[in-house]
Amino acid sequence: MSEKLTKRSEDYSKWYNELVIKADLAEHSGVKGCMVIKPYGFAIWEKMKEILDKKFKETGHSNAYFPLFVPKSLFEAEEKNAEGFAKECAIVTHYRLKSDPNNKGKLIVDPEAKLEEELIVRPTSEAIIWNTYKSWIQSYRDLPILINQWANVVRWEMRTRLFLRTSEFLWQEGHTAHASKDEAMIETTKMLEVYSEFAEKYMAMPVIKGVKSENERFAGADETFCIEAMMQDGKALQAGTSHFLGQNFAKAFDVKYADKEGKLSYVWATSWGVSTRLMGALIMTHSDDDGLVLPPLLSPIQVVIIPIYKSEEERKKIEDLASEMTTQFNSKNISVKFDNDDNRRPGWKFAEYELKGVPVRITLGARDLLENKVEIARRDTKEKYSINIDVLYSHVENLLIEIQNSLFLKAIDFRKQHTFIIDDYTEFKNVIDKNPGFYLAHWDGTAETEEKIKSETQATIRCIPLDGDQTEGKCMFSGKKSVGRVIFAKAY
Amino acid sequence: MSEKLTKRSEDYSKWYNELVIKADLAEHSGVKGCMVIKPYGFAIWEKMKEILDKKFKETGHSNAYFPLFVPKSLFEAEEKNAEGFAKECAIVTHYRLKSDPNNKGKLIVDPEAKLEEELIVRPTSEAIIWNTYKSWIQSYRDLPILINQWANVVRWEMRTRLFLRTSEFLWQEGHTAHASKDEAMIETTKMLEVYSEFAEKYMAMPVIKGVKSENERFAGADETFCIEAMMQDGKALQAGTSHFLGQNFAKAFDVKYADKEGKLSYVWATSWGVSTRLMGALIMTHSDDDGLVLPPLLSPIQVVIIPIYKSEEERKKIEDLASEMTTQFNSKNISVKFDNDDNRRPGWKFAEYELKGVPVRITLGARDLLENKVEIARRDTKEKYSINIDVLYSHVENLLIEIQNSLFLKAIDFRKQHTFIIDDYTEFKNVIDKNPGFYLAHWDGTAETEEKIKSETQATIRCIPLDGDQTEGKCMFSGKKSVGRVIFAKAY
Numbered sequence: 007m008s009e010k011l012t013k014r015s016e017d018y019s020k021w022y023n024e025l026v027i028k029a030d031l032a033e034h035s036g037v038k039g040c041m042v043i044k045p046y047g048f049a050i051w052e053k054m055k056e057i058l059d060k061k062f063k064e065t066g067h068s069n070a071y072f073p074l075f076v077p078k079s080l081f082e083a084e085e086k087n088a089e090g091f092a093k094e095c096a097i098v099t100h101y102r103l104k105s106d107p108n109n110k111g112k113l114i115v116d117p118e119a120k121l122e123e124e125l126i127v128r129p130t131s132e133a134i135i136w137n138t139y140k141s142w143i144q145s146y147r148d149l150p151i152l153i154n155q156w157a158n159v160v161r162w163e164m165r166t167r168l169f170l171r172t173s174e175f176l177w178q179e180g181h182t183a184h185a186s187k188d189e190a191m192i193e194t195t196k197m198l199e200v201y202s203e204f205a206e207k208y209m210a211m212p213v214i215k216g217v218k219s220e221n222e223r224f225a226g227a228d229e230t231f232c233i234e235a236m237m238q239d240g241k242a243l244q245a246g247t248s249h250f251l252g253q254n255f256a257k258a259f260d261v262k263y264a265d266k267e268g269k270l271s272y273v274w275a276t277s278w279g280v281s282t283r284l285m286g287a288l289i290m291t292h293s294d295d296d297g298l299v300l301p302p303l304l305s306p307i308q309v310v311i312i313p314i315y316k317s318e319e320e321r322k323k324i325e326d327l328a329s330e331m332t333t334q335f336n337s338k339n340i341s342v343k344f345d346n347d348d349n350r351r352p353g354w355k356f357a358e359y360e361l362k363g364v365p366v367r368i369t370l371g372a373r374d375l376l377e378n379k380v381e382i383a384r385r386d387t388k389e390k391y392s393i394n395i396d397v398l399y400s401h402v403e404n405l406l407i408e409i410q411n412s413l414f415l416k417a418i419d420f421r422k423q424h425t426f427i428i429d430d431y432t433e434f435k436n437v438i439d440k441n442p443g444f445y446l447a448h449w450d451g452t453a454e455t456e457e458k459i460k461s462e463t464q465a466t467i468r469c470i471p472l473d474g475d476q477t478e479g480k481c482m483f484s485g486k487k488s489v490g491r492v493i494f495a496k497a498y
Numbered sequence: 499m500s501e502k503l504t505k506r507s508e509d510y511s512k513w514y515n516e517l518v519i520k521a522d523l524a525e526h527s528g529v530k531g532c533m534v535i536k537p538y539g540f541a542i543w544e545k546m547k548e549i550l551d552k553k554f555k556e557t558g559h560s561n562a563y564f565p566l567f568v569p570k571s572l573f574e575a576e577e578k579n580a581e582g583f584a585k586e587c588a589i590v591t592h593y594r595l596k597s598d599p600n601n602k603g604k605l606i607v608d609p610e611a612k613l614e615e616e617l618i619v620r621p622t623s624e625a626i627i628w629n630t631y632k633s634w635i636q637s638y639r640d641l642p643i644l645i646n647q648w649a650n651v652v653r654w655e656m657r658t659r660l661f662l663r664t665s666e667f668l669w670q671e672g673h674t675a676h677a678s679k680d681e682a683m684i685e686t687t688k689m690l691e692v693y694s695e696f697a698e699k700y701m702a703m704p705v706i707k708g709v710k711s712e713n714e715r716f717a718g719a720d721e722t723f724c725i726e727a728m729m730q731d732g733k734a735l736q737a738g739t740s741h742f743l744g745q746n747f748a749k750a751f752d753v754k755y756a757d758k759e760g761k762l763s764y765v766w767a768t769s770w771g772v773s774t775r776l777m778g779a780l781i782m783t784h785s786d787d788d789g790l791v792l793p794p795l796l797s798p799i800q801v802v803i804i805p806i807y808k809s810e811e812e813r814k815k816i817e818d819l820a821s822e823m824t825t826q827f828n829s830k831n832i833s834v835k836f837d838n839d840d841n842r843r844p845g846w847k848f849a850e851y852e853l854k855g856v857p858v859r860i861t862l863g864a865r866d867l868l869e870n871k872v873e874i875a876r877r878d879t880k881e882k883y884s885i886n887i888d889v890l891y892s893h894v895e896n897l898l899i900e901i902q903n904s905l906f907l908k909a910i911d912f913r914k915q916h917t918f919i920i921d922d923y924t925e926f927k928n929v930i931d932k933n934p935g936f937y938l939a940h941w942d943g944t945a946e947t948e949e950k951i952k953s954e955t956q957a958t959i960r961c962i963p964l965d966g967d968q969t970e971g972k973c974m975f976s977g978k979k980s981v982g983r984v985i986f987a988k989a990y
Contacts, residue, residue, distance in 0.1 A: 036572055036629045037565040037617065045560035045645060052561060068537035069544060073529045074566075074619075074650055074666050075588075078595075080528055082605045092595040096567075097607055098619065099591045101654040103570075103584040113574045115589055115616055124607055125529065127566075127590065127619075137528045147841070153537060158566055158650065162593040174566050349639070 011361075013295045018239040022290060026168045029298045029362050031285065039166045039173030043282065046362065049306035051176070051282060055156065057208055057303075058178065058280065061200050067152040067180060074158075075125035076134045084258035087132060090225020094162040096127040096173070127160040132226060132277055135181045136255040143183060143273055145264045150193070151183040159281075169286035170243075170498055177281035183273045185263060187252075190274035194250040197278040198231045201246035209284070210301040210413040211235050211291045212421055213245055214444075214493065216469025221453050224277075228252035234468045234493065236421045237290040240442030242468045242495040245287050248278035286498070292386070292413050298363030299386055301413050302406040309335060309366045309402060310359045311344045314352050320372040328370060334399050340406065360385060365409050366402055386413055427491070431459075431482045434494070438465050444495050446474070448488035450481035459483055459494070468493045503853075505787045510731040514782060518660045521790045521854050523777065531658045531665030538854065539777065541798035543668070546776060547648065549700055549795075550670065553692050559644045559672060566650075567617035568626045576750035579624060582717020586654040588619040588665070619652040624718060624769055627673045628747040635675060635765055637756045642685070643675040661778035662735075662990055669773035675765045677755060679744075682766035686742040689770040690723045693738035701776070702793040702905040703727050703783045704913055705737055706936075706985065708961025713945050716769075720744035726960045726985065728913045729782040732934030734960045734987040737779050740770035778990070784878070784905050790855030791878055793905050794898040801827060801858045801894060802851045803836045806844050812864040819862060826891050832898065852877060857901050858894055878905055919983070923951075923974045926986070930957050936987050938966070940980035942973035951975055951986065960985045 011028065012020045026032055031047030034040075043051065059069070075098060082088040102119030106112040128134065135153075142148060156178045163173045180197060184190040198215055205213045213233035223230045227249035235245045256262070256272040263273055292299040302308050311331060313324045328344040335342045343364075345355055352369070359367055369381040379392045382402070386409050393401055424443030428434050434445060449455060449467065460466050469492070476490035503520065504512045518524055523539030526532075535543065551561070567590060574580040594611030598604040620626065627645075634640060648670045655665045672689060676682040690707055697705045705725035715722040719741035727737045748754070748764040756762055784791040794800050803823060805816040820836040827834045835856075837847055844861070851859055861873040871884045874894070878901050885893055916935030920926050926937060941947060941959065952958050961984070968982035 033630075035565045036626065037567045037569055040565035040567060042565065042630050043563040045562045048562045049560065068541065070537045070540045071535040071668060073527045073532035073534065074652065075529045075532060077529055078605060082603070085603050088595075088605060089597075092597075092605055095593065095595050096590045096617070097592040097595065098588045099607065100589040101587065103580075103587050103589065103618075105581075105584075111574070111577050113570060113580060113584055115591065125588070126595070134528065138525075138534050160566065176563065 011295060011297065014238065021295070022286075023168065025289060025293060025297060031289070031298075032168045034166075034168070039163050041166075041168050041172045041174075043176075046306065047285065050288070050300070050304055051285060053304045053306065054204075054208070054284060055178075058200075058204055059154075059156075061204065062154045062178075062180065065196060065200060067154045067182075069155065070153045071155055071157070072131050072134050072138060074128055076128050076131075078124045078126060080133045080137050081126045083133060083137075084226050084255055086254070087130075087226030091129040091161065095129060096160045096162055098125040098127065128157070129159055129161045130277075130279075131155065131157070131159075131179055131181065132251070132255050132275075133259075136259040136261060136275070139181075139183055139273070140259050140261045143261055143263050146185050146266060149183055149185045149263060149273065150189065152180075152193075153182065154178055154180040167286075169282055169289070175282045177279050179277060179279040182276045183256075183261070184275070185265070185271075185273070187274050190252075190276050191250055194229070194231060194248045194276045194278070197276070198233065198246075198248040201248065201278070201280060202233050205233055205235065205245055205287075206414065208301065208303045209288050209291070210303075210410055210417060211245070211287060212414065212418045214469065214471050216471040216474070216493070218247075218469055219453070219456055219467045219492070221456050222466065222468075224249045226251060226254055227277075228254065232469050234495075235287055235291065236417075236424060236444060236495075237287070237498065238420065239290075240424050240495070242444065242493070242497040243283075243287045243290070244468070244497065245284060246278070246280040249276060251275035251277060291417055293363065296357075297361030299413070300363035300365060302365045302410050305363065305365055306341065307343045307359075307362075307364045308340050308406060309342045309368060310355075310364045311342060311368045311370060312352055312355050312359075313344075313346055314369060314371040316372065323375070324370045324372065327375070331368070331398070335402070338399065338403055340402065356383075366405060368398075368402075384409060386416075429479075429482055434465075434482060435463055438463050438494070438496065442496060444468070444493045446491040447482045447494050448479035448490075449492045449494075450484045450486035450488055452484075455481060455483050465494045465496050468495050468497060503787060503789065506730060513787070514778075515660065517781060517785060517789060523781070523790075524660045526658075526660070531655050533658075533660050533664045533666075535668075535774065538798065542780070542792070542796055543774060543777060545796045545798065546696075546700070547670075550692075550696055550772065551646075551648075553696065554646045554670075554672065557688060557692060559646045559674075561647065562645045563647055563649070564623050564626050564630060566620055568620050568623075570616045570618060572625045572629050573618045575625060575629075576718050576747055578746070579622075579718030583621040583653065587621060588652045588654055590617040590619065620649070621651055621653045622769075622771075623647065623649070623651075623671055623673065624743070624747050624767075625751075628751040628753060628767070631673075631675055631765070632751050632753045635753055635755050638677050638758060641675055641677045641755060641765065642681065644672075644685075645674065646670055646672045659778075661774055661781070664774075667774045669771050671769060671771040674768045675748075675753070676767070677757070677763075677765070679766050682744075682768050683742055686721070686723060686740050686768045686770070689768070690725065690738075690740040693740065693770070693772060694725050697725055697727065697737055697779075698906065700793065700795045701780050701783070702795075702902055702909060703737070703779060704906065704910045706961065706963050708963040708966070708985070710739075710961055711945070711948055711959045711984070713948050714958065714960075716741045718743060718746055719769075720746065724961050727779055727783065728909075728916060728936060728987075729779070729990065730912065731782075732916050732987070734936065734985070734989040735775075735779045735782070736960070736989065737776060738770070738772040741768060743767035743769060783909055785855065788849075789853030791905070792855035792857060794857045794902050797855065797857055798833065799835045799851075799854075799856045800832050800898055801834045801860060802847075802856045803834060803860045803862060804844055804847050804851075805836075805838055806861060806863040808864065815867070816862045816864065819867070823860070823890070827894070830891065830895055832894065848875075858897060860890075860894075876901060878908075921971075921974055926957075926974060927955055930955050930986070930988065934988060936960070936985045938983040939974045939986050940971040940982075941984045941986075942976045942978035942980055944976075944978075947973060947975050957986045957988050960987050960989060
């Protein structure tokens with residue numbers, strides 16, 4: 007821990023960048039646009055993975071693994087998808103290096119080892135997976151296929167930000183194949199529900215479920231569903247997407263199944279994914295000017311115990327107690343760290359674990375212990391108080407639940423305060439910068455209007471909320487008929 | 499399940515290839531040299547990962563994630579390492595595709611999007627990681643660094659075999675940094691021990707711990723330790739390696755630490771890894787002519803329950819019982835599948851789960867049930883018998899332990915029968931083909947001798963066993979002095 011973070015009110019973006027680095031979550035690597043996810047950051051991602059993986063399995067999915075590379079001819083088979091990703095593809099063209107004849111000890115690409123067909127590093131795996139499904143699907147008996155993959159993907163980015171936008175990122179991608187349109191649509195919305203529940207219950211991050219406008223749809227999808235969250239600067243962050251792919255990939259790869267009567271039909275598809283971008287969403291939903299604030303359910307360390315002592319005798323007594331506490335907490339599935347590092351003062355440690363977002367801090371002071379008391383500090387509210395050790399375990403157990411709930415309610419409240427109904431476009435242009443947030447407005451449903459609004463305000467339609475206001479009105483931009491309000495916001 | 503597998507005695511290699519495909523473990527993909535790991539195969543790999551990951555964490559390691567790409571200038575920094583992998587590197591040279599002006603709907607690599615510096619798809623991550631550690635390490639307080647990464651790597655292969663040799667594979671790679679040589683050496687052997695225990699206890703695969711000769715050492719290591727297993731065709735398979743990297747990477751990337759007195763020294767390093775190759779090892783250690791044989795501790799399904807009934811009434815009764823059994827087994831942490839698929843006959847199912855290596859099969863026959871009995875079939879020995887339902891749960895629990903142990907003992911026995919002491923090189927040349935196995939022979943310690951033996955027999959030194967015969971003798975090839983016996987074998 008060195009000097010303080012930039013305040014959010016001074017420079018939100020700088021605050022975020024500093025926090026990610028100082029809390030040891032991630033850093034930029036020696037490879038342009040790629041990040042290193044550091045152990046502490048990765049431990050949070052691992053918790054997310056574990057919970058999501060369990061939910062995918064409970065909903066009938068299995069994990070598998072498909073190749074990192076997509077041959078160009080497969081990549082371009084589904085034209086819209088290919089077009090959507092073509093401009094951000096890393097491309098492998100050679101398979102061997104050789105010694106540089108002009109520079110001892112250095113290597114050059116061997117021009118004789120040029121691939122006959124270039125390989126695209128997967129930006130998403132629909133193409134390679136549907137080329138595989140082709141041989142797996144003959145009859146209705148082979149359906150549905152419900153597969154998920156945890157993988158790295160690459161989408162070349164010129165301007166990157168840790169977790170939010172990097173050339174390589176980690177994600178999961180579900181790819182399912184179904185006999186009917188209805189079944190595929192049910193799967194699409196089921197997985198949206200899984201994401202939404204995960205975001206709200208575990209990340210303590212409220213999300214709005216909705217459908218993307220055509221402009222914002224996944225390249226190759228018939229319909230993209232999403233969950234949108236609001237960050238503390240009032241911007242929207244797309245936290246997960248679930249795509250109804252129709253028969254687009256089945257047609258591109260000629261994947262048909264025979265029904266009970268032997269009639270051949272194209273297969274229906276979905277895909278859905280969340281990525282390490284969720285780390286950015288988590289950070290920006292709860293954290294404050296002192297650092298990270300983590301919901302207990304995703305915190306690698308839920309309780310940190312910090313000793314304060316002067317004599318060797320006090321030290322011994324505190325260490326025994328801390329060891330007993332660790333056992334007790336662990337038996338309640340609460341993860342604890344006892345930080346008895348002699349090289350650091352308690353004050354340094356307080357700041358350090360605040361920065362790292364540990365939900366509960368227990369200070370074991372020799373003097374308090376004489377009265378059988380310890381000091382509790384809540385990371386989220388900064389509240390501090392003494393309690394009797396006799397009630398410590400059940401108290402902390404409840405406190406963790408309380409913090410989890412409280413973070414969610416606070417975020418809900420923040421979103422409510424930054425969500426506005428708007429009907430006047432001139433006013434919208436004025437307020438979207440001054441008072442960023444979600445603006446519920448009528449829209450005429452055309453891509454043209456959306457693009458004009460975007461070019462004038464940088465705000466986009468984040469989604470058409472599934473349970474939004476569906477009373478008719480007039481588009482705030484064109485005055486034409488609208489079938490309901492959509493959410494306009496600036497977005498990450 | 500279609501026709502039978504080729505027998506091992508007829509064509510071992512063909513048997514293996516067929517088994518991997520028919521048991522739904524993996525298949526070749528549309529990308530040359532890359533495999534698709536299918537859900538059933540991946541479920542076994544997930545079990546391995548879970549156990550290993552736990553062991554890495556118990557030994558103090560954390561997971562992190564480093565970039566997929568290594569800029570060429572970093573890649574070539576450690577010259578021996580670079581030289582060792584240069585000939586099998588996939589190289590990214592461009593970052594954008596564009597529409598092919600001569601071929602509507604097709605894409606070409608955009609020549610204007612050529613990277614200034616080529617990126618190597620990681621064949622291993624020492625270079626990118628040590629370039630990162632450079633900024634993490636200043637003082638002895640920053641050490642040790644104990645990090646592991648689960649990742650995909652690419653080593654271009656012309657001739658591939660599923661799991662054993664593919665251009666892309668999945669693995670874990672540990673990368674640690676230490677203040678002293680001793681500490682790094684302790685780490686190297688500690689992780690070898692972790693691998694060896696995992697192989698023997700979970701995979702039921704006996705391994706020999708040893709050191710590689712210089713010829714077989716990891717490029718960039720001072721010393722490579724390994725575990726070597728024997729497959730059923732008498733060939734050796736290197737199942738895991740742990741490298742003592744000395745100060746090679748610290749010197750290449752200029753990574754120094756200040757000790758308590760402020761004196762600067764280069765940091766000491768280790769790296770260690772196992773990969774999806776372990777799947778190949780697992781398959782070839784235990785399986786038979788009827789298919790896969792899985793040790794219970796790694797089997798995604800430990801018990802399969804298959805119903806046999808005629809009437810609807812019998813079906814109902816059996817389904818109720820199966821449901822009760824599932825609950826009971828699950829409460830003992832035994833994974834069960836009840837296969838009540840109406841479209842398949844019991845005989846088909848018997849063969850299918852044999853092929854898939856499920857350790858225990860329970861047949862619920864309506865007639866047996868009248869006598870309160872069920873039929874048990876062991877996958878490994880093919881033994882079948884009836885037992886009373888009252889003792890079923892504890893019986894199966896013990897049976898799974900018994901199968902696990904029995905597979906290990908059988909493999910130990912096989913290895914013993916195929917391990918020979920040999921002193922005569924002419925005889926060796928004769929028997930190594932006729933009677934493949936591990937040959938314990940004296941060797942003069944020179945790379946020259948090793949190479950000559952390899953070129954004449956295709957056998958290599960698999961390792962110098964850590965607890966091998968260290969009495970002096972004469973090299974079987976050169977007659978020169980030898981300090982102990984090493985293992986010669988043909989290898990995967």
